[in-house]
Amino acid sequence: MTNDSQIQPLIQIRDLFKLFGSKPNTVMPLVREGLSKDEILAKTGHTVGLKAINLDIKKGEIFVIMGLSGSGKSTLIRHFNRLIDPTEGQILVEGLDVMKLNTKQLEQFRRSKMAMVFQRFGLMPHRTVLENVGYGLSVQGVDKATRNAKAKQWLETVGLSGYEAQYPSQLSGGQQQRVGLARALCTDAEILLMDEAFSALDPLIRSEMQDQLIELQKQLHKTIIFITHDLDEALRIGDRIAILKDGELVQVGEPVDILLNPADDYVEAFVKDVNRPRALTVETVMKPPAFRLTADTIGEALKQMKRIPANYAYYVTDEGFQGVVCQEALENAVKADEQALMEDFEVEPLTPISQDAPLESIIPATMGADYPLPVIDADGDLQGELSRAHLADVLSDFYSDDADSTDNTDNTDLQKSNLTNKDK
Structure with missing residues (x-):
């Protein structure tokens, strides 16, 4: 990928306004004056649907747009492919101004560039599963043999091989949504628009669909714009999250930014009840x-050790992290033979933790260690460290909220106390 493609966002939304009513242009001056919705x-x-929205969406990311009912999130996603036209503003996709497309160009743009996955599946009941998945290709004029072959491949990808001849009514809700996802992917559209795509599913199936989307994205690297009202879902799947309120953009950031640094009371209310230890990974909070x-x-x-302010350090070789060494042990060893090799020195073992691990899973290990735990990546290379002090800082608000909701001291209070008191 070139530097230019890294810098240039795939989608740019510029100063976007949408007013619903008979004469929106005459009302725009009042909107710009700052009158509320x-x-x-x-x-x-007139109803203000969107107000001064500015967004950059990067190629290959899952960008989540969330907010309460009436916040404007579904209105916004329908602007990307001009199912709704704005009152004012620009919609740029790879520099192309979508607002300047004529009817025929817009039709081609929708067929080839963007695909949509709907909340209520949007399947055609009189067509088989195979025909539903291949429908977008049939609209593009692809021959039957080619589209059937491709549809079968995508059905296999989403775990529905063997269901080709079934009809939507014969499938469960989760299976129907997999068909909808396969249909969107089958067109090879670069951008997927997913409007509350999983919200009609029961919690277990919804979680499975989230997992499948995450796994598919690792292979496909699509640009996915995902609408949800569920912050847990947003935190789980989103690379970045935009939060809307009354048609206005309140905050945009990575999940950890939203969770740890809410922009205002509205966002803070959203994140208040999130299980922070489960939602955050080690990577998001490590030093x-x-x-x-x-x-x-x-x-x-020992010379290296004396140049650092701490009395411990991680010993790292070409093979990666080996263990932790304290200054006192080195000073004692130097008295015997300062030319002795470090590879023969008995370092103190310290089990590293994965940067992908949820914080919830490493709390006991962090609390029980004498030193900050080393954090490694999938290749075993040292990436950071996580201390009890840092963990206590990140989780203290979460445990404080839990403690406030109970009348007596429970395990959560004790855990918070331990995190604070055992800080090095």
Whole structure:
């Protein structure tokens, strides 16, 4: 990928406004004056759907747009492929101004560039599963043999091989949504628009669909715009999240930014009840590994140790993290032989943790360790560290909220106490 493609967002939304009513253009001056949504409605009978939306969406990311009912999230997603035209503003896709497309160009744009997955599946009941999946290709004029072959491939990808001849009414809700997802993917559209795609499913099936979307995205690297009112879902699948309120953009950021640094009371109310230890991974909160020893001899290692403010460091070789070393042990070893090799030095074992692990899973290990735990990636390379102090800082608000909701001291209160009191 070139630097230009990294810099240029795939989708750009610029100063987008949408007013619903008979004469929206005449009401725009009041909107720009700053009147509220309720004031606009009372004075003019017009409803503010979107107000001054500016967004950049990167190629290959899952971008989640969320908010309460009436926040404008579904209105916004329908602007991307111009199912709704804005009152004012620009919609740019790879630099192309979608607002300037004529009817024929817009039709081609929708067929080839964007595919939509609907909340209520949107399947045609009189067509088989195979025909539903291949429908987008049939509209594009692809021959039957080719589209059937491709539809079968996508059905296999979403776990529905063997269901080709079934009809939608013969499938469960989760299976129907898999068909809808396969149909969207079958067109090879670069951008997927998913409007509350999983909200009609029961919790277990919904979780399975979220998992499948995450796994598919690892292979496909589509640009996915996903609408939801569920913050847990947004945190689980989103690379970045935009939160809307009354048609206005309140905050945009990575899940950890939304969770740990809510922009205002509205966002804070959203994140209040999120299970933070389960939602955050080690990678999102770890600190860079500040203190490393890479010396070949004990004498050189001690010199390195004396240059750092801590009395411990991680010993790292070409093979990755080896263990933790304290200054006192090095000083004792130098007295015997400062030229002795570090590879023969008995480092203190310390089990590293994965950067992908949820915080919930590593709390006991972090609390029981004498040193901050080293964090490694899938290749075993040292990426950071997680200390009890940092963990307590990140989780204290969550445990405080839990403690406030109970009248007596429970395990959660004790855990918070331990995190704080055992801080090094």
